[in-house]
Amino acid sequence: MKDFAPALLDAVRRSQRVLLTGPEGPDGDSIGACLALQRALRTLVPGVAIDVAGTPGFRYSWLLGAPEMLNDNKVGDYDGVVVLDGDRHRLPKQVGRSFAAARWTGLIDHHRSSGLDGYTLPWLEPKCESTCVMVRKLLATWNIALDRDYAEALYTGIIFDTGAFRYSNTTASTHRVAAELLDHGIEHWKICERVLMERRLPGVRLQARVCDNLRLLANDRVAMGVISRATFAELGADEHDVEGIIDALQNIAGVELAALLVERGNERCKLSLRSRGGVDVAALAQRISPAGGGHAKAAGASISLPLAGALVAVERAVVEALGG
Amino acid sequence: MKDFAPALLDAVRRSQRVLLTGPEGPDGDSIGACLALQRALRTLVPGVAIDVAGTPGFRYSWLLGAPEMLNDNKVGDYDGVVVLDGDRHRLPKQVGRSFAAARWTGLIDHHRSSGLDGYTLPWLEPKCESTCVMVRKLLATWNIALDRDYAEALYTGIIFDTGAFRYSNTTASTHRVAAELLDHGIEHWKICERVLMERRLPGVRLQARVCDNLRLLANDRVAMGVISRATFAELGADEHDVEGIIDALQNIAGVELAALLVERGNERCKLSLRSRGGVDVAALAQRISPAGGGHAKAAGASISLPLAGALVAVERAVVEALGG
Incomplete structure (x- = not known):
């Protein structure tokens, strides 16, 4: 300096x-x-x-x-x-x-x-x-x-x-x-x-939808949320409204790893990962997709798959990362 | 000192x-x-x-x-x-x-x-x-x-x-x-x-439910949420899980006043109020119930009415406070 x-x-x-x-x-x-x-x-x-x-x-x-x-x-x-x-x-x-x-x-x-x-x-x-x-x-x-x-x-x-x-x-x-x-x-x-702190109303409703439908995996150590393009359209929400939703997943008591999968196009999904435990999510993101990376506690990846396929791939990788 | x-x-x-x-x-x-x-x-x-x-x-x-x-x-x-x-x-x-x-x-x-x-x-x-x-x-x-x-x-x-x-x-x-x-x-x-930051899963689901069903009043300047005893029971949630939900209502863009009404018994409700604008919610809480009070920006009241009746009373008072 x-x-x-x-x-x-x-x-x-x-x-x-x-x-x-x-x-x-x-x-x-x-x-x-x-x-x-x-x-x-x-x-x-x-x-x-x-x-x-x-x-x-x-x-x-x-x-x-x-x-x-x-x-x-x-x-x-x-x-x-x-x-x-x-x-x-x-x-x-x-x-x-x-x-x-x-x-x-x-x-x-x-x-x-x-x-x-x-x-x-x-x-x-x-x-x-x-x-x-x-x-x-x-x-x-x-x-x-x-x-x-x-x-x-x-x-x-x-x-x-x-x-x-x-x-x-x-x-x-x-x-x-x-x-x-x-x-x-x-x-x-x-x-x-x-x-x-401020959120648009569609963002608040989007988070509600994700939390209503979230799934816990690997003995409740993983919280997994999904947003489809249909949900964006139904709620009048857009990409900006996704901000903060991964934090809600991450802050669930007992959860060590949060994953949020967002459908962006026909064969295009965006994955966000957060870790509160020992899992290095930057490494995990790179295992899921060559275009993945980030920090040990917060990472992301683009996945060139339809939503359903991406979901299967992410779930498998995440459960594996936590030792099955 | x-x-x-x-x-x-x-x-x-x-x-x-x-x-x-x-x-x-x-x-x-x-x-x-x-x-x-x-x-x-x-x-x-x-x-x-x-x-x-x-x-x-x-x-x-x-x-x-x-x-x-x-x-x-x-x-x-x-x-x-x-x-x-x-x-x-x-x-x-x-x-x-x-x-x-x-x-x-x-x-x-x-x-x-x-x-x-x-x-x-x-x-x-x-x-x-x-x-x-x-x-x-x-x-x-x-x-x-x-x-x-x-x-x-x-x-x-x-x-x-x-x-x-x-x-x-x-x-x-x-x-x-x-x-x-x-x-x-x-x-x-x-x-x-x-x-x-940490929340129990029932608390996360409870917030999702409230946000899914929230109503905006007074030209979207008021966000109003309600939790019935039936919802507590359905989600396995309790009073502790209510923590933080009023903040989600308050942080909606454009909202000046947030109100959360929680059913506690047959003729017993608990109201929480938050203000981001000019309304003094301590005074508002006292107008709604003699047992109400708090700070200008954060206040509460116990209301001795069934949920439906309390809801009507709160909505009327809140809309009035914002000038109709």
């Missing part, structure tokens, strides 16, 4: 246009990090145009700067492109083109799965709980004083990636950063509601 | 037996506070017997000292009784008798609704987010060094009363205390799972 902070500033100073971007479908941590860094760079290097790519969902549209974010298809050419909270392999198509054409490229990320190659300026901290905490460190290095708007953006990212301080990646230091952000008078409970 | 800390120690020193107790049906904050204070007093005044009253549910049975808590019916006579995180009017019957017979009585509480009268040693801090934070202050005053067991008990109370830092009573200071507790190496994510 010592070298990265001045090097990034230097690269921006030698540029006319810089793009900050998360991966495709940016989440709270990448959006918060991009918007906070955008403000900081605009303050430090006023002559340079700093854009942020991505379309913020309703959970993030209230953030300062969110309305000016650029739709991925509208990004053009840039001297430099910085990827935050993700990996250059997961960029939207058009943003990927800007990345490939840029004179310099940066990475600010905390994902273990990201690599350092392919950037002129990479900064990777796999032990950090959130990219927003990394941006907080950058701001401190640059002597930028926090204010309420910075605090809102950074708090958004931190609660997104730590599940509002409930996940095991939360440390004493996370709470100390949060204390500092709350010192700036943010209405943190409203941010929590908006970013983490 | 300056006077309270030495006065409490002095009273304990002049006693042979002291009882610490929460209100009836103690929650995470009262249990955590009682157990931490018990340990501290035992250390400071080794000759005195310090009991904690109450039966810890499965969410708290793992806490150090929880297995030795006294069933409310087994408490006897004490020189002093200290009520933590509650009010002397809400004590279980037998504990209330011990309280009435005690030579001295204490209060350590943060509830706005508690009064100072009726105790020889009251300490009330309505602005404090949790009784465990008050106990943390006591320990500091007494120069008791925190350790992992203290940290687990105090963290339990703090996350219970702040909804794991998501409620508006959370302050920068809450996060600073949490940081200090995490410094002692507690597995905080397991505590969050156990205390806040």
Whole structure:
């Protein structure tokens, strides 16, 4: 970080246009990090145009700067492109083109799965709980004083990636950063509601349907939920409403592994896996599908099978993983 | 607090037996506070017997000292009784008798609704987010060094009363205390799972049923859920499984007021109310029933009507509160 902070500033100073971007479908941590860094760079290097790519969902549209974010298809050419909270392999198509054409490229990320190659300026901290905490460190290095708007953006990212301080990646230091952000008078409970807790009515009904029909396997150590396209249609729900449903399955007393299988097309399903016990679901996801992967406690996979076939394959693999 | 800390120690020193107790049906904050204070007093005044009253549910049975808590019916006579995180009017019957017979009585509480009268040693801090934070202050005053067991008990109370830092009573200071507790190496994510997130399967199914059948009133600004005794019986669920269901109703996008009506007997219903908007649900609860009350954002009432009649009364009052 010592070298990265001045090097990034230097690269921006030698540029006319810089793009900050998360991966495709940016989440709270990448959006918060991009918007906070955008403000900081605009303050430090006023002559340079700093854009942020991505379309913020309703959970993030209230953030300062969110309305000016650029739709991925509208990004053009840039001297430099910085990827935050993700990996250059997961960029939207058009943003990927800007990345490939840029004179310099940066990475600010905390994902273990990201690599350092392919950037002129990479900064990777796999032990950090959130990219927003990394941006907080950058701001401190640059002597930028926090204010309420910075605090809102950074708090958004931190609660997104730590599940509002409930996940095991939360440390004493996370709470100390949060204390500092709350010192700036943010209405943190409203941010929590908006970013983490609020659900659309079709999403609430979708979760109800999944929980009504969930099945327990392997002596009740596995909770398995399924969503068909017919259910989406019946309830007026879409992919965004799936958010949070796997957590409900995972939090059932005694359940060590939760699996949620979502039908996306004729021979296309999306599997989400969560582990509270000893099973490494990243490895399990890869056994189920070559396109699977993730973290030991949270992983996913795309499965090129019809729903019924995918269900059989997943059940077999899951029961096997728990020792039959 | 300056006077309270030495006065409490002095009273304990002049006693042979002291009882610490929460209100009836103690929650995470009262249990955590009682157990931490018990340990501290035992250390400071080794000759005195310090009991904690109450039966810890499965969410708290793992806490150090929880297995030795006294069933409310087994408490006897004490020189002093200290009520933590509650009010002397809400004590279980037998504990209330011990309280009435005690030579001295204490209060350590943060509830706005508690009064100072009726105790020889009251300490009330309505602005404090949790009784465990008050106990943390006591320990500091007494120069008791925190350790992992203290940290687990105090963290339990703090996350219970702040909804794991998501409620508006959370302050920068809450996060600073949490940081200090995490410094002692507690597995905080397991505590969050156990205390806040884990649900029994019948509870998950009960929530699904409520959400499947929820009704929106007053232009979708009110979400109304109902649980009949028949549903409890059908799903094998009980009162404990109701926990958390009102939150699911409250978090529906656009909903300002959530109401959950639970049938408890022939002419006995329990109403829970939550407000995210401008409606003061404590006042609303009191309009619905003389036995209603609580906080502006979270309140409840007992209603002496059959379920169908209670439903009509609640709907009318709720729609009225939102201006028709």
